[in-house]
Amino acid sequence: MKIEAIPAEATRFKETELGPLPEEWRVVRLGDLWKQGILWIKNGFSQGDFNEQGSGVPHLRPFNVNEWGEISLPQIKYVAPPPDNSPYWVYKGDVIFNNTNSEDLVGKVAYFDREGKFVLSNHMTIVRVQDSKVLNGAWLAKWLLHLWYQGFTQTLARRHVNQASISLARLRSIPIPLPPLPEQRAIAYVLRTVQEAKEATDRVIAALRELKKSLMRHLFTYGPVPVDATDRVELKETEIGPLPAHWRVVRLGEVVELRKGTVSPAEVPEARYVGLEHIDSGEIRIRRFGKASDTRSAKAIFHAGDILYGKLRPYLDKAALAEWDGVCSTDILVLISTEAVDRTFAAYLMHTDFVLHHAIATTTGVNHPRTSWKSLSQATIPLPPLSEQREIARILRSVDEHIEAEERKKAALEALFKTLLHHLMMAKIRLPEEFVARFAEATP
Structure with a gap:
């Protein structure tokens, strides 16, 4: 879709409480449209008997509205259905408004475009367009989302302990501009088209991540051979499962060593600092970092090519290959690959079940479970010849690069x-x- 937008200079504007707007746009309040019967506004209901097994009907809560004005259902819960004539049913085309949440999230909004029966929690409000000849629901949802991004909606909230809420009266006080109906529909269409492109990119990223998981299992079982050629790989039974006959089984500590040494942040204030929060689960690339001067206490030293492994809560699966020198949290083990192992292969190896399961099994502590290098070094791992290690690393890195490209597209x-x-x-x-x-027509 290619649309040549008209610059603002080509429009005649008038001053309004919202700022300069086109002369043909009106400014009204949600309450005005409510009084005229153009809108129906109703809070959801409180229901304490939840279940996650799918018994009853889906019960939408603030968790189910994301920051992009979309309905998200990974944390959906179910309740007993209310009567058929209940006002708490949600219908396709409704605008869903979070009336109670944390201060930064209150006022999140989504356009409900799903099929099926859903009901709404009392922390949310249904805003339903009853006269579609005046107002487009998808456009209204985007306007309220715009106000949330601008921080305006949050200014209407009353603060309580750990949360904030917006009353129906304050919701009805919200001003909205009213472009002509065809323009409302066109704006909603353009914005939805961009959202759909983002959602499609999300699906590609999810598919690539699943591909990577499958590739990891395949590559660390059969080596760098095509999937349809696995029957030609001679396997042997080992203590960690079937592996190619020419691979070795060794301890992690035989091919990776611990780098020792700490430094005070005051000695290297400009150094890049990596904490566990900077390492993404399951990824080998470090995309974020801080500054040593913003931290306290001694930090571990690392160099480009070292592997940074999160020993705190190892089930989070945090291990990355450093591309530059820096310092890191002492909850991160700094590992050096020996000549027997390719460093990129070793970084991916740290994400395999061979290492992950061993690390989890050797954690100690309840509130802050940690493994140690003494324990981790005893993990039993497969060791292909160097040429195969490099090919495995190349294949996995190419998938990661594809994922990174899609993530850049999503960010754009x-x-x-x-x-x-x-x-x-x-x-x-x-x-x-x-x-x-x-x-001009409802369905262009």
Whole structure:
């Protein structure tokens, strides 16, 4: 879809309480539309008997609205269904508004575009368009999302212990601009198209991550051979399962060594600092870091090419290959690969079940479970010849690079969505008249 937007200079503006807006746009309040019967607004209901087994009907809660104005269902819970005539049913086309949440999340909003029966919790409000000849529900959801991004919705909240809430009266006080209906539909369509592109990218990333998991199992069982050639690989039974006959089984400590040495942050204030929070689970690349000057207490020293392994809560599966020198938390083991192992292969090896399960089994402590190098070094691992190690690392790195490219695409789409949301809602850019004309009917 390619649309040439109209610059703001081509529009005649008038001053409003929301700032300069096109002359043909009106500014009203949600309460005005409610009084006129254009909107129906109702809070959800409180239901304490939840279950996660799918008994009853899905019960939407604040967790089910994400920051992009979308319904998300990974933490869905179920309740007994209310009567068929209950006002708490959610219908396709409703706008879902979080009326109670933490201070930064209260006012999150989503457009409900799903099929099926759902009910709403009392921490949420249904805003339903009853006269679609005046107002488009998808556009209204995007306007409220814009206000949340701008921080306006949060200013309406009353603060309580650990949460904030927005009353129906305050919700009805929210001002909204009303472009002509075709323009509302066109704006909603453009923004939804960007969201769909982001969602498609999310699905590609998820599929690539699943591919990587499958590849890890395949490569560390059969080696770098095509999936359809595994029957030609001569296997042998080992203490860690079947492996190619020419591979060795060794202890981790035979091919990886512990780097020792700490330094005070005051001695290296400009050094890059890596904490566990900077390492992504299951990934070998470090994408974030801090500064040593922002930390206290002694830090471990690492160099480019070292492997940083999170010994605290090892079930989080944090291990990365350093691409530069720096310092790190002492809850991170700094490991050096020997000549017997390729460093990139070793970094991926730290994410295999051979190491992960051993690390989890050797943790001590209840509140802060940790493994140790003494324990971890005894993990039994497969060791292919160097040439196969490098090929395995190359294959996995190519998948990671593909994932990183898709993540950059996703980040660009997210930035585009936020920019378009602001500029279209405030008429800083306008959609061309011939494009808007396609939305004169409800279904363009």
